[in-house]
Amino acid sequence: MSKSNRNAAKRGKSAQGRKKIQTGKKIPQKPKKPIDRVKSAVKGVLAINLANKLTIARILLVPVFMLFLAVSTIPHHIMIALFIFALASVTDWLDGHIARTRMMITPFGQFLDPIADKILVMSALVLFAGNQWISGWVVAVILGRDFIVSAVRLVAVQSEEKLIIPARASGKVKTVITMVSIGAILFMWGLNDYGLISVESETIYGNVDVKINSPRLLLVPLGNVFMYICAGLNIYSGAQYIWDARYMLKDELGKKM
16 A cells, blocks of 8 residues: 555544544543632622622621521620611612612612511511511411512513513612611610610519519510501512503413413
8 A cells, every 4th residue: 555545544543533432422521519609609699799799798687687686685685687688688789779870770680679678577577477576467467478579580481581570669668668667776775775675563472562564565566567667568569560561460370261
């Protein structure tokens, strides 16, 4: 065989080999190490804009807030919980302000921001009800409203149009008043923790008139007044949200019928 024929045969074999490699099975990639997954997660977080980072920070503050409010053995626990709640509430205003002024409004932020608010508010209300600071049925009403609105929001996001239904002004007013009410209730019970609130009531045991200092006689009804207002605003804003989503819900239900 001549030299030229041998070279042609080699080229033919290498072409066949390349063809086999191209048409063969894909070489499985090695699974990522845990450290690589952590690095990927960190890169993903760093890629999120500042407004969304503040929203995520608000969610991360919730367990810290719950810890201080729930553990009564921690000195000044209610006032510390109030400070953490106030800090988280400020991030709610700040992330929206930054998103609007710096053109950082994203579908992710529009979806996550109201969820962060709900997590913060509901964690406080559930603990309030557990401490018997407010009526449990008010918490149930607000929680039920939030579940319904979240379900509608999820249906909108999963629709073909990937809709993001923005909250109306009533929803924002509801959030502000609810957070202020929660802060006021925390402040009142914080003062009571220092013995600065005194409410005397008279109780007759047999023939003895006994005076009892019971701040709950003032704080619980006052806290319920705040929550009744919040419940009314929650119902109103929730009804508006569902009304705005009525055509989307009608289309989605029609596809599944």
